[in-house]
Amino acid sequence: MNELNKLVVINNVTNQDFLKTYSLAGRVGLVGASHFFDVGIKRAQRAVNPNKLDSQWSHAFLLQGTRLDNQQWLMESDVDIAGRNVRFGVQENRIDKYFDEKTYPILAILDFKLTQEQVETIIKAGLDLIAQQWKYSLRELLGTLVALPSRRLRRRPNLFQKDRSLYCSAFVQHLYHKINYDFAPDTHEKNTAPEHIFQAVLPHTTYLLKRDL
Numbered sequence: 001m002n003e004l005n006k007l008v009v010i011n012n013v014t015n016q017d018f019l020k021t022y023s024l025a026g027r028v029g030l031v032g033a034s035h036f037f038d039v040g041i042k043r044a045q046r047a048v049n050p051n052k053l054d055s056q057w058s059h060a061f062l063l064q065g066t067r068l069d070n071q072q073w074l075m076e077s078d079v080d081i082a083g084r085n086v087r088f089g090v091q092e093n094r095i096d097k098y099f100d101e102k103t104y105p106i107l108a109i110l111d112f113k114l115t116q117e118q119v120e121t122i123i124k125a126g127l128d129l130i131a132q133q134w135k136y137s138l139r140e141l142l143g144t145l146v147a148l149p150s151r152r153l154r155r156r157p158n159l160f161q162k163d164r165s166l167y168c169s170a171f172v173q174h175l176y177h178k179i180n181y182d183f184a185p186d187t188h189e190k191n192t193a194p195e196h197i198f199q200a201v202l203p204h205t206t207y208l209l210k211r212d213l
């Protein structure tokens with residue numbers, strides 16, 4: 001992290017306690033999941049990780065804060081399968097989706113110190129994409145994984161881009177572009193990886209949950 005950014009390490013609390021404490025509206029959440037698919041995503045981000053190791057992160061989402069039901073909510077572009085119900089795209093979920101420490105062993109929340117007006121702008125933009133039923137794009141995710149090793153390709157539009165579709169971290173970058181915040185100025189919106197957000201050049205505070213092994 002650069003000198004304008006601050007890292008706050010939170011030790012040995014549950015995912016639930018961590019998320020309930022730091023999930024304020026407009027902040028960005030990052031998780032590193034343990035599924036086989038997520039492991040592949042983390043490995044593919046080596047090219048944009050300064051230490052050239054696998055990234056810790058496989059998914060990103062935007063926090064909405066507490067709503068009228070007194071629950072904390074988030075919005076994300078994801079593939080969510082529950083029984084016969086499949087949601088494949090931009091959606092809203094309660095933060096308890098990420099309470100399971102075995103499935104989500106590492107978490108971070110990034111606070112970019114947004115104003116209330118900025119928070120409202122990005123949340124309204126996210127709700128608009130939910131209403132329009134934008135999809136999660138596996139094609140664009142593949143395009144990003146191909147582009148990550150090449151600075152030239154990362155700058156260009158996604159090789160497999162589609163209309164009305166975004167994968168998780170591209171969704172978060174799309175919303176932050178509404179307030180002219182760019183996590184990785186040398187990378188096209190639809191090539192944005194979770195590691196780009198974690199390494200963002202914009203001033204911010206990162207709250208990182210870390211457990212003793």
